[in-house]
Amino acid sequence: MAASSLVERVREFIDARVIPAEAEVDHAAGAADQVYPPALLELREAARAEGLWNLFLDRRHGGALTPSEYAPLCIEMGRSLAAPASFNCAAPDTGNAEILAARGSDAQRAEFLEPLLEGRIRSAFSMTEPEVAGSDPTTMRTRAVRDGDGWRISGRKWFTTGAEGAGVVIVMAVTDPDGPRHQRCTLFVLPAGTPGLEVVRSIPVLGHDGFPGHCEVRYEDVRAEESMLLGGVGEAFAVAQERLRGGRLHHCLRAIGGAERALELLVARAREREIRGRKLAEYDSVGEAIATSRVEIEGARLLTLDAVAALEAGRPDADRAISIAKIAAPRAGGRVIDRAIQVHGALGVSGDSALTALAREARTQRLVDGADEVHRQVVAKAELRRDG
Numbered sequence: 212m213a214a215s216s217l218v219e220r221v222r223e224f225i226d227a228r229v230i231p232a233e234a235e236v237d238h239a240a241g242a243a244d245q246v247y248p249p250a251l252l253e254l255r256e257a258a259r260a261e262g263l264w265n266l267f268l269d270r271r272h273g274g275a276l277t278p279s280e281y282a283p284l285c286i287e288m289g290r291s292l293a294a295p296a297s298f299n300c301a302a303p304d305t306g307n308a309e310i311l312a313a314r315g316s317d318a319q320r321a322e323f324l325e326p327l328l329e330g331r332i333r334s335a336f337s338m339t340e341p342e343v344a345g346s347d348p349t350t351m352r353t354r355a356v357r358d359g360d361g362w363r364i365s366g367r368k369w370f371t372t373g374a375e376g377a378g379v380v381i382v383m384a385v386t387d388p389d390g391p392r393h394q395r396c397t398l399f400v401l402p403a404g405t406p407g408l409e410v411v412r413s414i415p416v417l418g419h420d421g422f423p424g425h426c427e428v429r430y431e432d433v434r435a436e437e438s439m440l441l442g443g444v445g446e447a448f449a450v451a452q453e454r455l456r457g458g459r460l461h462h463c464l465r466a467i468g469g470a471e472r473a474l475e476l477l478v479a480r481a482r483e484r485e486i487r488g489r490k491l492a493e494y495d496s497v498g499e500a501i502a503t504s505r506v507e508i509e510g511a512r513l514l515t516l517d518a519v520a521a522l523e524a525g526r527p528d529a530d531r532a533i534s535i536a537k538i539a540a541p542r543a544g545g546r547v548i549d550r551a552i553q554v555h556g557a558l559g560v561s562g563d564s565a566l567t568a569l570a571r572e573a574r575t576q577r578l579v580d581g582a583d584e585v586h587r588q589v590v591a592k593a594e595l596r597r598d599g
């Protein structure tokens with residue numbers, strides 16, 4: 212199927228099925244005894260029946276599309292927070308599936324990747340810790356020490372998205388505290404129910420504590436067999452970096468989709484709301500808000516698609532291009548959503564509008580997978596290295 216017609220099908224599915232159900236999904240609670248809330252399960256079954264499933268999966272890993280073919284679909288999915296999971300294309304499952312496909316053993320792929328791709332389980336990626344800066348993972352404290360022919364892991368993580376109810380958790384731990392800075396950590400794949408792995412709580416984010424939940428997780432003397440290593444000992448940063456590049460671009464693409472949805476809502480509201488005998492759309496300030504939003508969306512789109520192309524082609528400036536997009540797209544998204552909120556008045560900040568969920572997502576996108584400042588450093592360093 213041509214990627215362009217897939218875009219139309221994904222868009223139609225989102226408009227007809229996902230958007231009408233998104234408030235119910237947003238208010239659904241995460242729970243250990245459910246993989247997905249019922250409202251989301253229905254959407255997933257329908258999307259799968261239409262063949263709109265695992266669209267993120269790269270051709271190299273048995274998927275149908277290339278990253279640049281997936282990009283417009285991912286933009287569409289950004290229009291609703293309930294959309295990515297409807298198509299089995301939600302983080303952190305996407306990144307976890309990619310590293311399991313690229314670096315997992317045959318046994319790990321059979322035990323975790325297959326059920327992930329079939330949608331029978333969810334997964335979590337557990338790296339950030341409360342006591343040390345996530346922006347400098349070389350300071351991580353969670354330790355894995357040798358224990359006979361395996362390992363014992365102890366530590367505390369937080370913001371492990373989706374840990375509650377996940378069938379598998381990939382955890383990063385220090386295995387060689389005195390080793391070279393970027394070879395100190397190792398990844399372990401832990402199945403749900405591993406003794407000592409405890410989900411302590413789900414942490415509300417900007418007041419939202421629903422599905423999928425961003426969890427505090429305690430690891431207390433967790434036994435991990437050698438077969439649970441993902442990649443080699445000391446390879447955690449290298450493997451995570453592979454995962455993060457694509458993950459960052461997915462955030463950017465969804466940010467563009469979120470901005471598109473906000474602009475759609477802004478325009479619809481401006482056309483129908485009347486103030487002092489004139490439609491809002493007739494006010495200069497609203498026209499300016501619409502035009503500025505369109506300019507910012509198109510700028511973010513060009514930068515992000517350039518970064519997708521750079522990553523796909525293995526261009527030497529790919530990391531710089533990704534950092535530029537990661538700074539630009541979530542910021543553009545946040546500004547467009549903010550304008551849409553302003554035009555909506557009180558409705559814009561209420562639970563009756565999709566804008567509040569979009570605003571929450573846009574704001575957190577400036578922190579996750581590298582805060583803006585971290586990406587600015589990457590861009591600045593690249594500029595400073597230039598000749599002349």
Ligand SMILES: Cc1cc2nc3c(=O)[nH]c(=O)nc-3n(C[C@H](O)[C@H](O)[C@H](O)COP(=O)(O)OP(=O)(O)OC[C@H]3O[C@@H](n4cnc5c(N)ncnc54)[C@H](O)[C@@H]3O)c2cc1C
Nearest residue numbers: 336337338339344345346370371372575578579580582584
């Ligand atoms: C909704 C959500 C979901 C998340 N999901 C996951 C997950 O699934 N798994 C996981 O492991 N983590 C997850 N995280 C954590 C996320 O990756 C971290 O929040 C992020 O890496 C930043 O780390 P930190 O919060 O410790 O902030 P810190 O590292 O303490 O940084 C705080 C601030 O310091 C500033 N700063 C940082 N570095 C620099 C610099 N070089 N120069 C100047 N200023 C700087 C920035 O303003 C930054 O925001 C999630 C976070 C959120 C909000």
